[in-house]
Amino acid sequence: MTESVSGGTSGSSLSYYLSRHRVDFKTAGTVRHNLWASYRIGDKLATVWGAPADFQIHKNLKTKVRDLFWGRSIDFDSNILTDEAVRKFCREWDKFRPDILVAYAGGLDFFVKRARDMKLSFAPPRAIITSAEILTQEARNNIEDFFEAKIFNRYGCREFSVIASECRYHNGLHINAETLLLEFEPIDELADKRKHCRVFITDLENVAFPFIRYELGDVVIASDEKTPCPCGRGLPRIDEVGGRVMDYLKLPNGRYASFTAITSTFFPTVRGIIKSRIIQKKIDKILVQIVKNNDFDEESYSRLRQGLARVLGDTVEIELEFLEDISREKSGKYRFVISEVAE
Numbered sequence: 131m132t133e134s135v136s137g138g139t140s141g142s143s144l145s146y147y148l149s150r151h152r153v154d155f156k157t158a159g160t161v162r163h164n165l166w167a168s169y170r171i172g173d174k175l176a177t178v179w180g181a182p183a184d185f186q187i188h189k190n191l192k193t194k195v196r197d198l199f200w201g202r203s204i205d206f207d208s209n210i211l212t213d214e215a216v217r218k219f220c221r222e223w224d225k226f227r228p229d230i231l232v233a234y235a236g237g238l239d240f241f242v243k244r245a246r247d248m249k250l251s252f253a254p255p256r257a258i259i260t261s262a263e264i265l266t267q268e269a270r271n272n273i274e275d276f277f278e279a280k281i282f283n284r285y286g287c288r289e290f291s292v293i294a295s296e297c298r299y300h301n302g303l304h305i306n307a308e309t310l311l312l313e314f315e316p317i318d319e320l321a322d323k324r325k326h327c328r329v330f331i332t333d334l335e336n337v338a339f340p341f342i343r344y345e346l347g348d349v350v351i352a353s354d355e356k357t358p359c360p361c362g363r364g365l366p367r368i369d370e371v372g373g374r375v376m377d378y379l380k381l382p383n384g385r386y387a388s389f390t391a392i393t394s395t396f397f398p399t400v401r402g403i404i405k406s407r408i409i410q411k412k413i414d415k416i417l418v419q420i421v422k423n424n425d426f427d428e429e430s431y432s433r434l435r436q437g438l439a440r441v442l443g444d445t446v447e448i449e450l451e452f453l454e455d456i457s458r459e460k461s462g463k464y465r466f467v468i469s470e471v472a473e
């Protein structure tokens with residue numbers, strides 16, 4: 131039996147136990163998805179990882195064992211995104227020629243934007259596995275275009291490892307249903323009319339500790355499952371991970387808006403936005419922080435204003451703030467939406 135600690139669902143830490151059997155299932159879930167992405171034992175790995183703590187554990191405890199069985203790796207700490215660090219990683223990449231890239235979704239998106247500005251290029255890996263952060267469609271396009279490789283996104287957490295992940299058809303994420311039971315509870319009236327749901331997870335394999343209808347605090351977009359996935363796997367699917375429950379803004383008219391609903395509807399038509407974050411100050415006051423480049427012009431400004439008003443409604447006061455940069459959380463993750471409104 132192994133004792134573990136996670137961040138829990140409300141920011142407080144949760145201590146829990148995993149049976150040996152469950153630890154093996156966790157590993158198996160990860161290895162299975164690695165294989166879906168063509169990541170095989172012995173492949174050369176590159177990582178772009180954002181959590182300094184994970185990065186250290188990764189380095190000190192796991193590296194020796196992993197090197198024996200999984201081959202060597204080069205690692206980039208996406209918290210240190212200086213020009214010099216990016217250039218050094220590019221040189222390492224050139225020498226090492228990794229087969230597979232495993233990365234934080236948001237961290238890799240920023241990395242690519244920086245590398246693109248610096249006019250660097252990287253030999254394409256065979257596949258890219260992203261996890262740990264929300265992968266927006268815009269980030270997916272940006273990353274796949276830059277590396278000329280497909281992303282195999284996966285949704286997971288410390289407690290269960292892989293919860294759902296993409297096969298080579300990228301047709302939503304297949305749920306790891308042999309070991310986990312997922313139940314969905316819809317959140318009503320969203321801006322983009324898709325089935326955004328809170329998700330509750332029951333672990334079917336861990337006999338050492340009961341995880342029953344456990345809420346991680348994520349929102350997933352449920353699949354209508356009308357057409358089976360061409361890969362032939364019978365595992366049920368979710369369409370995508372929409373964000374954290376706390377990333378959803380409750381608006382004065384009773385509607386909810388998510389960051390992805392905002393970014394997928396009109397952000398792609400606004401030129402010159404590098405990063406953005408949305409902070410709800412009051413129920414009817416929203417601050418939008420933007421990091422822009424030279425392509426951002428008057429038209430960008432008016433499109434941004436109009437788009438925000440359309441998605442958020444005219445009962446909300448919207449303030450724009452332009453910043454040099456937007457920092458990450460201590461965990462190394464990047465939060466797109468922060469609500470300062472108490473429930």
Ligand SMILES: [Zn+2]
Pocket residue numbers: 297298299301304359360361362363
């Ligand atoms: Zn499939």
